[in-house]
Amino acid sequence: MSQEQEDPIRYGDLFEVSGELASKPVAPHDAELMETAEKTAFGETQLGGTATVMRAAANLNVRDGLLDREINDDPTKVSVAQGVSITQTDVPGRRIFSESVDGQVVGQYVQSMPTQEAAVGIVQNPNTIGEALEATVQSAGAKPVDQGDAAAIQAAEARATGCTSKVTC
Numbered sequence: 001m002s003q004e005q006e007d008p009i010r011y012g013d014l015f016e017v018s019g020e021l022a023s024k025p026v027a028p029h030d031a032e033l034m035e036t037a038e039k040t041a042f043g044e045t046q047l048g049g050t051a052t053v054m055r056a057a058a059n060l061n062v063r064d065g066l067l068d069r070e071i072n073d074d075p076t077k078v079s080v081a082q083g084v085s086i087t088q089t090d091v092p093g094r095r096i097f098s099e100s101v102d103g104q105v106v107g108q109y110v111q112s113m114p115t116q117e118a119a120v121g122i123v124q125n126p127n128t129i130g131e132a133l134e135a136t137v138q139s140a141g142a143k144p145v146d147q148g149d150a151a152a153i154q155a156a157e158a159r160a161t162g163c164t165s166k167v168t169c
Contacts, residue, residue, distance in 0.1 A: 008066035009057040015106040024102075025067060026057040033084045034099065041086040041097060042109075050099045050107035 012022030034051040038044070045051050061067050089096045090113070099107040 008061040008064075011101065011106075014053055014057060015101070015104075017101070017104045017106065019104075021102045021104055025061055026054055027067060028055075028058040028062060030084070030101070031055040031058040034101070037084050037086045037099070041088075046109065049109070 008025035010023055010025050011017050014026065031051060031054040034054050035045050038046055038049060038051045083102070085100050087098050087100070089098070093113055095111040095113055097109040097111070098105050099109075
């Protein structure tokens with residue numbers, strides 16, 4: 001028998017974010033915004049990607065009755081102030097897509113760019129810690145590792161350990 005949560009799943013439970021965003025519960029409207037952004041950027045929602053994670057958390061929050069009725073009726077009460085966005089950065093041989101919520105990076109996808117050969121395709125949220133580290137090295141170049149890199153590594157760790165909460169692991 002599963003034990004119901006007492007608190008809603010918050011952005012800080014899922015992603016390496018800080019400030020007010022970390023304490024905000026993930027709501028259905030926010031997941032819808034990310035799904036729309038992914039469909040616009042990639043043509044479809046990314047399987048196992050940021051929107052999928054947000055949708056699962058929002059569904060659990062709703063199922064367990066952890067969002068205030070007022071929030072459920074008025075999505076602007078909990079939705080992120082700056083919304084969601086997906087930006088694209090081109091570096092030699094790669095295109096990096098960064099997904100942000102309220103201005104903070106929560107996911108990255110790396111796409112090989114065609115040189116003289118065909119593009120390899122999108123590598124989304126690496127499945128292993130090694131793949132996440134490799135993607136970080138490839139996307140970092142001469143720049144320091146940022147929140148998006150850390151989020152990709154954290155997501156791989158969560159999949160590897162089965163632990164989704166930074167607090168209890």
